[in-house]
Amino acid sequence: MSPTVAGLTASALYGFSNQPGAFASNRTWSVGANYLNGPLRFDAAYAKLTNPASNGNGAIASDNYFSSATSIITNVSNNRVFGGGGAYTFGAATLAMLYTNVQFDLLTGGSLHFGNYEANLRYLLNPALQVAAGYIYTTQRSNSSSYANAHYHQLVIGTNYFLSKRTDIYINGVYQRASGANAWIELTSAPSSDNHQLVVVVGIRQKF
Known part of the structure; x- marks a missing residue:
């Protein structure tokens, strides 16, 4: 996370796949920023999850992602x-x-x-x-x-x-x-x- 400069703060995150030979499997990264000035604030962020929950060792755990039991969305690659x-x-x-x-x-x-x-x-x-x-x-x-x-x-x-x-x-x-x-x-x-x-x-x- 960056220092706050004139009300603006930025942040970034990277979650590793923890899979030898599969660098892009079950990893995530994101960036974001927020601006505060008295009663006014703005926020923006972007995140990407690659092969989420494809194994139990990576950035996105298999037990808290989408499944047919809890969501309409299953079988996600990105x-x-x-x-x-x-x-x-x-x-x-x-x-x-x-x-x-x-x-x-x-x-x-x-x-x-x-x-x-x-x-x-x-x-x-x-x-x-x-x-x-x-x-x-x-x-x-x-x-x-x-x-x-x-x-x-x-x-x-x-x-x-x-x-x-x-x-x-x-x-x-x-x-x-x-x-x-x-x-x-x-x-x-x-x-x-x-x-x-x-x-x-x-x-x-x-x-x-």
């Missing part, structure tokens, strides 16, 4: 991700926007692209209570026979109550509606049986 966004804080409110572009090259041939467009607003009602709402529009484009073209609308509403600087209680509601595919909210164990899905999550978080 994964490229670009993202950029910004946020502005005015008073107790913070407005943020984000765009990410994700490409999966598939071992079975072809590729799968996702474009994600997000806007969200957070508001601090008092020092202990925050409310937030966000909207995400996702496009799915495929040139593989295994996947179809689709798009998704997702609305997120939530609140956090801060018990201390380290501990908070939260409740989040997520609703997704899909076109051309079954709805599948991230981190849920299975897709919906139709084109819409609703998830409500309540929990307590401890920061270390």
Whole structure:
């Protein structure tokens, strides 16, 4: 990570394959930068994962990548991700926007692209209570026979109550509606049986 110069900080990462004679197998690298100036911030990053989770010794562990049990995406040879966004804080409110572009090259041939467009607003009602709402529009484009073209609308509403600087209680509601595919909210164990899905999550978080 670089020193911060006039509000700008850059970083880079390289994860080795750890495979003799297979330098590019299960490796990753990424670069990113962020700019902070008072209430304004911008962030951008790019990452590439080559032959991810192809073995148990490389940069991307086989037990936390995509599988048919947890995702619509399997058999990935390369994964490229670009993202950029910004946020502005005015008073107790913070407005943020984000765009990410994700490409999966598939071992079975072809590729799968996702474009994600997000806007969200957070508001601090008092020092202990925050409310937030966000909207995400996702496009799915495929040139593989295994996947179809689709798009998704997702609305997120939530609140956090801060018990201390380290501990908070939260409740989040997520609703997704899909076109051309079954709805599948991230981190849920299975897709919906139709084109819409609703998830409500309540929990307590401890920061270390």
